[in-house]
Amino acid sequence: MNASAFYPLLMFTLAYAITPGPNNVMLAASGATFGYRRSLPHMLGVCLGAALMLILVGCGLLTAFERLPYFHTALKYLGAGYLVWLAWRIAGSQTVGSTGTPLQPLGFGQAMAFQWVNPKSWIMAVGIVATYTPHEGFYTHLWLTAVLLIVVSFPSISLWTLLGRMVARALPSVTAVQRFNRSMAGLLLLSLYPLAAELWEYVGPWTHRVASV
Numbered sequence: 001m002n003a004s005a006f007y008p009l010l011m012f013t014l015a016y017a018i019t020p021g022p023n024n025v026m027l028a029a030s031g032a033t034f035g036y037r038r039s040l041p042h043m044l045g046v047c048l049g050a051a052l053m054l055i056l057v058g059c060g061l062l063t064a065f066e067r068l069p070y071f072h073t074a075l076k077y078l079g080a081g082y083l084v085w086l087a088w089r090i091a092g093s094q095t096v097g098s099t100g101t102p103l104q105p106l107g108f109g110q111a112m113a114f115q116w117v118n119p120k121s122w123i124m125a126v127g128i129v130a131t132y133t134p135h136e137g138f139y140t141h142l143w144l145t146a147v148l149l150i151v152v153s154f155p156s157i158s159l160w161t162l163l164g165r166m167v168a169r170a171l172p173s174v175t176a177v178q179r180f181n182r183s184m185a186g187l188l189l190l191s192l193y194p195l196a197a198e199l200w201e202y203v204g205p206w207t208h209r210v211a212s213v
Contacts, residue, residue: 017156031164045111091185
């Protein structure tokens with residue numbers, strides 16, 4: 001991979017990894033609630049899950065989705081529902097349930113699976129395959145890009161997890177940590193705005209017709 005192709009790809013992967021999004025918001029909340037060490041499985045799941053998704057999309061999964069558009073649409077809305085559930089889970093962090101056991105951080109497998117319903121991860125995978133992976137030596141470049149994604153992502157998401165931990169240490173009480181986590185849950189819900197706008201394009205005209213009857 002020559003320098004003229006490498007640096008734009010590096011900037012793209014860095015922008016994906018370090019800018020605010022569902023993964024980073026969730027990790028900031030996890031760092032605040034559980035600390036850096038207990039959030040490590042979540043972090044590793046994000047890195048390896050995104051890399052695996054990139055490889056599978058590059059190996060033809062995107063073509064399968066184009067042939068089955070309804071499946072892709074169902075996956076998007078399933079992902080939206082899962083994000084809402086995660087927002088509720090984050091908002092309830094640092095609370096104790098009826099069993100007296102606090103909520104647990106997201107596990108490795110859960111974090112890997114989450115990448116498939118994360119809109120930002122889809123943008124990353126499709127963008128890299130369509131724009132930054134040349135036809136010549138396609139699969140070699142794809143695997144090298146997956147490795148680059150892991151190398152760039154881990155320190156980036158580590159910063160978000162540590163930021164959450166630092167914020168928690170600076171907050172004076174458990175109640176303040178709860179408020180921080182609820183703010184993170186709100187940001188996670190805001191990340192669903194593009195999908196909500198897309199849904200309204202279909203639902204809006206129908207509701208107007210019903211109201212006029």
